[in-house]
Amino acid sequence: MPTSIRGEEVMTMSEVSDRLEAVARYLERTSWRAADTDDRTALWLPPQRETAEPGLQVVLPVNPSLADAAELIEKSLRVVAWAERRSLDEVRHDVATEGADRLSVRLPADAFDGQxxxxxxxxxxxxxxxxxxxxxxxxxxxxPLVLPPRRPQQVEAYVSRAQVSTRAGSFVVDVELPGDERTSDTLDLETGPPLARRITDRVRAVAAGATALATQIGAGDRDVTQFAQNAADTGNATELDALAQLGRGQGRAHRYQLRLAQTPLWGTTSAPPSVFTVTPAHQAVLAEAATYLRERRSRDGVTVTGLVVRLARSGAHGAGDVTVEGVDDDSGVARRYAVNLSEDDYRDAIRAHTEGFRVVVVGDLDVRGTRLSLRRVKSFDVLADPSGG
Incomplete structure (x- = not known):
């Protein structure tokens, strides 16, 4: 069977034909214009946008049997990647699929050195x-400024579809955010963009707003309470904590880059790729802001897992107060929670404290300044395995 060779890659004539059709279809769907065709090649011009670069053009073979067909296709993909300011791999992925938005985190060599x-x-x-x-x-x-204990079902279902990979370049983590059933050749965005697009739009806005506010706070022009004004601009506690933690490596904070790239296959809402630099100074403020948002908000149905570090009651019998040092189901940060327990639960707390067992307590979080309490305790359980298993 005839083949086409590009570098070390060998493609069959059928594979070259399939790729040629896929690239032409991609150009049509992203508003490239077929300008001229002869017996050997077809000329395509970029979308008519203000940002279009003068003189940019794509030349595709009209016949996959041409000796340089695979080479022309590869050159075309490189031109498209240049025009969209995206990576060649991102364009190749979108040519072969219905497209995906991407979120990438690049950490410097002194953080992970590729591993x-x-x-x-x-x-x-x-x-x-x-x-x-x-x-x-x-x-x-x-x-919300603080995420509810139960995430919306559609969010959990979508996150399970996102894919994570790593690649060279110090240490890079890529998250591929696929579209939904509407992201097809007949894409209809009258009901709004796909969730993936709204996520990358949101991350872009929050990264810009949160780092700008963190810079102002660091300069002494604003204070951390400003993060409670508008979560759409500066993020909720979970987003802020994630932005702070992404730079952690080898036990300390590192400057890192956050990049958002949107596929043009989902209509005209795609924006050029954005890159944000998040410094250790930013991360310190963002972590403080996440803690502030969580500690200023009371909420119901909070689960805390940790150790009983203090017990107190007025007599040998009856209810008593304990302090549990542990992590709740939203923050991921260890704190101390005051809990009032019934006599039976208090007896279990004594056993957990004596044996070093972890406990799980569910109640409504009450915040009074820096004091955290769990009220209306719904359950108190001892994990008999000290490791928490």
């Missing part, structure tokens, strides 16, 4: 996931 330890990897991936979840909840709900 990440098993101890650090989970924290990094959790921060990436929390950024996506925080943005998704922000656009799908009434934009």
């Amino acid at each position: 990440v330890s098993l101890a650090t990897a989970p924290d990094l991936l959790v921060a990436v996931r929390n950024l996506v979840v925080g943005a998704a909840v922000g656009v799908e709900t009434d934009d």
Whole structure:
């Protein structure tokens, strides 16, 4: 079977034909214009936009059997990537699929040097996931400053579809955010853009607003309470905490870059790629802001897992007060919570404290200044395995 060779890649004639059709279809869907065709090539011009670069053009073969067909296709993809200010891999992906928006985090060489330890990897991936979840909840709900204990079902379902990968370049984490059933050749955005597009729009706005406000706070012009004014501009506690944690590596904060790239396949709402630099100074303010938002907001149905570090009651019997040092189901940060327990639960708390067992307590969080309490306790359970398993 005839083949076309490009570098070390060998494609069959059928594969060259399929790729040629896919590239032509992509050009049509992204408003490139077929300008001229002869017996060998077809000339395409970029979309008529103010940002279009003069003289930019794509030349595709009209016949996949031409000896240089694969080379012309590859050159065309490079021109498209240049015109869209996106990477070649991003364009190739969109040519082969219905497209995806991307969120990328680039950490410097002194943070990970191309590799990440098993101890650090989970924290990094959790921060990436929390950024996506925080943005998704922000656009799908009434934009809370603190996420509710139960995430909207559509958010959980969507996040399970997002894909994470790594690549060279110091240490880069890419998150691929796919579209939905409407992102097809017959895309209809009358009901609004796909959730993926609203997430990347949200992350762009929050990254810009949060880092700008953090810079002003660092200069002494504003204070951290400003983060409670408008979550749509500066983010909710989960987003802020994720932006702060993404720079952590080797036990300290590092400057990192956050990049948002949107596929042009989803209509005219796509924006050029954006890159934000988040410094250790930004991260310190963002972490403080996340803590401030969480500690100033009381909320119901909070689950705290941790150790009983203090017990107190007035007599040998009856209810008593305990202090649990642990992590709640939203913040991921260890804090101390005052809890009033019934006699039976207090007896379990004594056992947990004596044996070093962890406990799980569910109640309504009450915030009074810096004091955190769990009221109306719904359950108190001892984890018999000291490791929490």
